[in-house]
Ligand SMILES: CC(=O)[C@@H](O)[C@H](O)COP(=O)(O)O
């Protein structure tokens with residue numbers, strides 16, 4: 001790393017979709033905790049797992065085991081509800097990332113509306129902070145959302161890269177990258193640690209990894225899908241190399 005290079009980025013590996021495959025047959029294979037331990041051994045800097053309200057992939061028992069067995073930080077993604085806040089304060093993961101959830105959605109469709117939901121979010125963020133859990137808010141790169149996240153006492157914002165990843169053409173992707181660039185700069189100025197994630201792949205991650213404010217990337221669906229072909233250790237190693245090259 002040269003004197004002017006930004007700090008290295010942590011790679012959080014999201015293991016939700018190992019559980020999706022397990023749940024398709026109702027048994028115990030493949031085990032998402034075994035995948036998390038393999039990811040840890042393969043260089044992952046953290047593990048992310050999203051306990052959805054409908055338990056469609058990760059289940060409560062998975063999180064209990066992750067908490068007991070992992071040596072690297074566990075980032076628990078969850079809806080900002082009383083039920084989830086109670087589970088989190090009992091489980092005590094390293095971090096909780098509050099995400100919006102709609103029961104019918106295929107995946108997380110947008111950022112959390114921290115501006116519109118500030119009143120209900122405030123006590124839940126305070127409960128997590130009081131329990132010593134690092135609070136992250138999964139938001140779109142919008143100035144008002146970022147400022148509200150800082151006011152509410154979050155330590156981190158995770159910028160939703162879904163619109164960037166799903167952009168239909170290069171021009172639309174450049175617009176989304178511009179929003180993420182401005183958002184990352186603004187969030188860092190507001191004193192927030194900046195993370196990013198959703199829909200990231202080998203091909204689209206370099207411009208996001210090159211944003212100097214971004215300290216952590218959380219990547220799941222692509223890594224788990226690609227691991228079918230190449231194996232999880234190879235895929236994590238390659239993703240880390242792509243990220244490091246973009247950061248250099
Ligand atoms: C919050 C988020 O970005 C999602 O990536 C999630 O953690 C993955 O799970 P889903 O595919 O169920 O949305």
Ligand SMILES: NCC(=O)COP(=O)(O)O
Nearest residue numbers: 197198199218219220221
């Ligand atoms: N918060 C984003 C995440 O954990 C992973 O998203 P994806 O790579 O599964 O789309």
